[in-house]
Amino acid sequence: MKIKKVMYKILAINPGSTSTKIAVFDHDKEVFNVILRHSVEELAPFSSIIEQYEFRREIIINSLTERNISIKDLDAVVGRGGLLKPIPSGVYRVNERMLDDLRKGIIGEHASNIGGILANEIALATGKNIGAFIVDPVVVDELNELARFSGHPQLPRISIFHALNQKAVARRYARENGLNYDNINLIVVHLGGGITVGAHEKGRVTDVNNALDGEGPFSPERAGTLPVAALAKLCYSGKYQFHEVRKMITGKGGIVAYLGTNNANDVEKRVNNGDDAATKVYEAMAYQISKEIGAYAVVLKGKIDAIILTGGLAYSDLIVKWIKERVEFLAPVSVYPGEDEMWALAENVLFALKGELPIKEYA
Numbered sequence: 001m002k003i004k005k006v007m008y009k010i011l012a013i014n015p016g017s018t019s020t021k022i023a024v025f026d027h028d029k030e031v032f033n034v035i036l037r038h039s040v041e042e043l044a045p046f047s048s049i050i051e052q053y054e055f056r057r058e059i060i061i062n063s064l065t066e067r068n069i070s071i072k073d074l075d076a077v078v079g080r081g082g083l084l085k086p087i088p089s090g091v092y093r094v095n096e097r098m099l100d101d102l103r104k105g106i107i108g109e110h111a112s113n114i115g116g117i118l119a120n121e122i123a124l125a126t127g128k129n130i131g132a133f134i135v136d137p138v139v140v141d142e143l144n145e146l147a148r149f150s151g152h153p154q155l156p157r158i159s160i161f162h163a164l165n166q167k168a169v170a171r172r173y174a175r176e177n178g179l180n181y182d183n184i185n186l187i188v189v190h191l192g193g194g195i196t197v198g199a200h201e202k203g204r205v206t207d208v209n210n211a212l213d214g215e216g217p218f219s220p221e222r223a224g225t226l227p228v229a230a231l232a233k234l235c236y237s238g239k240y241q242f243h244e245v246r247k248m249i250t251g252k253g254g255i256v257a258y259l260g261t262n263n264a265n266d267v268e269k270r271v272n273n274g275d276d277a278a279t280k281v282y283e284a285m286a287y288q289i290s291k292e293i294g295a296y297a298v299v300l301k302g303k304i305d306a307i308i309l310t311g312g313l314a315y316s317d318l319i320v321k322w323i324k325e326r327v328e329f330l331a332p333v334s335v336y337p338g339e340d341e342m343w344a345l346a347e348n349v350l351f352a353l354k355g356e357l358p359i360k361e362y363a
Contacts, residue, residue, distance in 0.1 A: 008353050009073055012345040013060065013118050014080040015111045018043065020056050020118075023342040024069055028350060032067055033342055036060070050103055053114045057121050076130055077123045078349045079115030080341070081137025083107035086159060089140045089167055089205070090360045091352040094120045094132040098362040107139065133359070135348040136163040138212075142204040147299075157215075161196040161208045162311070168344035169310045169336045170200050184305040187296045187331070189323075191313030192339065193262065194250075195219040195289060199296040207299045209292060214249045217288030220262040220313075223253025224288065255281060264313055271318065286322035293327045304331035311339055 007027045014021040018040075023033040036059050038052075046052045061071060081092070082102050092098065094116045102113045116134045123132035140163035150157045166188045174181040182203035190196045194211035195218075209216030211224070218224035226249070235245055248257070256262040258281045259270075270278035297304055307327055313319050314337035324333050351357040 006354075008075040008350060010346045010349055011060075011064070011071075011074050011077045011119075011122065012079075012342045012349075013077065013115055013122075014341055014345070015049075015056065015114050015118065017049075017111045020060065021342060022060055022063060023346065024064070024067075025343075025346040025350070028347070030343070031069070034063060036063055049109055049111055049114055050105070050117070053117050053121065056114065057118055057125075060118065060122065061125070071122060071126045072128065074122075074126055074130060076133065076349050076353060077119040078133045078135060078345045079117070079119035080112045080164070080345065081134035081139075082113030082115055083110050084137055084139050084362065086139050086141030087137070087362065088142055088360075089136050089163060091348050091357055092134050092360045092362050094123075094134060095362055098134070101362075112137070131349075131353075131359075133349050133352070135345050136167050138163055140167075140205065142206060143208070144201075144206040147207040158210055158213075159205070159208060160210045160212045161198060161205070162190040162192070162194070162339070163205070164341055164344050165310060165339040166190055166196070166198050166200070166205065166208075168340070168347070169308055172336065173306060173308055173334055179305070185300045185303050186305055187293055187300070187307045189289065189293060189307070189309050189311075190339070191219075191289070191309060191311035191319065193220050193312075194222050195224075195292075195311075195313075197289070197292040197296055199299040201300060207296060212250060217292050218254035218285055220255045220264055221251055221253065223249045223257065255285065264316060264319075268316060268318060282318070283322055286319050287326070289319075290323050290326035293323070293330070297327075297330045302330070307331050307333045308336060309333065310336040312337070314338070 010025045012023045018038050020036045024031040084101050098116055102116050105113060119132040123130050138160050141159040143159050148156050170186050170188050171181045186200040188198045188200055196209055196211045197216060198205045198208035211222055214223060216224050259267060259278055267278050267282050271282055293307060309320060314335050320335055352359050
C-alpha cells in the first residue's frame with residue numbers, strides 16, 4: 001500500500017532593523033523569498049522595535065495575499081529568535097514565557113526579538129492549531145565550563161554568535177560528506193559584518209567568540225578584541241560617552257574605523273587598485289581570523305575534521321586565500337559563501353514536524 005507523503009507549507013520570518021525578510025516553503029521547496037523594506041517615515045511613529053509588530057504583521061499578510069498565498073494554508077510559522085535567556089541549540093515552540101521575555105527585552109532590544117512574536121501572531125491568525133517556532137537564536141549557549149572564564153569573575157564570557165547559520169552550515173557539511181554532525185569536530189567561521197569562530201565539538205559549540213560585545217577578530221564594522229588597559233583609559237578620558245565607546249566597538253569599529261567604509265567590495269576594489277593602506281587592513285583582518293581559528297584548533301585538541309568558511313565575506317577569493325594559506329595545515333577548508341538563514345529556519349522546522357528533531361520548550 002502506498003503511503004501518502006505529508007507536505008508542509010512553512011512561512012519563515014526574519015526581521016531586521018529596517019526590513020523584514022519573509023519566505024514560504026512547500027516542504028523543502030522555496031515558493032518565494034522577498035525582503036520587505038520599511039522606510040524611516042513608516043517606522044517613525046514607533047518608539048521601540050516591539051511596538052512595530054502589528055505594522056509588520058499586516059505588511060507580511062498583505063505580501064502573502066498579493067502572491068495568492070492564504071495564511072490558512074500554512075502548517076507552521078517560524079521566526080528568527082531574539083535576545084532570550086541562554087538556551088541550547090534547537091527548535092523551540094513559541095510559548096507565553098518566551099513571548100514575555102521577548103517583549104521585555106531581557107537581554108536587550110534587537111529587531112530579531114519580534115521574530116517569535118510575529119510567528120505567534122500569524123499562527124494564531126490562521127484560525128488553526130498550527131505551531132509557531134524559533135530556531136537557534138543568537139543566544140544559543142553550549143559553552144564548556146572552562147570557556148566561561150574571562151580573567152575576572154565580574155566579567156564572565158557569554159555565548160552570543162551566528163548560531164543559526166553556523167549550525168545550518170555545519171549540518172549541511174556533515175550531510176554532504178556522509179557524516180553525523182554529532183560525531184565530528186568542526187571549526188565554523190561566519191564571515192559577515194560581525195565575525196564569529198565556533199568550535200563545534202560533536203554537535204555542540206563548546207567555545208565561540210562574542211563578536212557583538214568585542215571579542216575575536218575585527219570585522220567590517222566591529223572592533224573585536226581590544227587592548228584592555230588602553231580601552232579603559234579611553235573610557236575615562238572624558239572625551240566620550242558610553243554610547244560613543246559602544247559604537248566604536250560595534251558599528252563603527254574594524255574596517256570602517258580604519259578605512260571609512262564597511263563595504264568589503266569597495267575595499268577589494270581599493271586593494272586591486274594598489275591601495276597599500278586598504279591592503280594592509282584587509283589582510284590584517286584575515287590574519288586575525290586565522291589566529292582565532294588557530295585558538296579554536298587548540299580547544300579541539302587538534303582533532304578537526306574540517307574548517308568551514310561561511311557568510312558574505314566568504315565570497316571574497318582574496319580573504320579565503322589569505323585564510324587558507326595560514327590554516328589549511330590544520331584541516332581541510334570548505335567554503336559555503338553567504339548565509340541562507342530563511343532556508344535554515346524552514347529546514348529545521350520541517351525536520352521537527354517530521355519528527356526528526358525534537359521540539360523544545362523555552363523555560
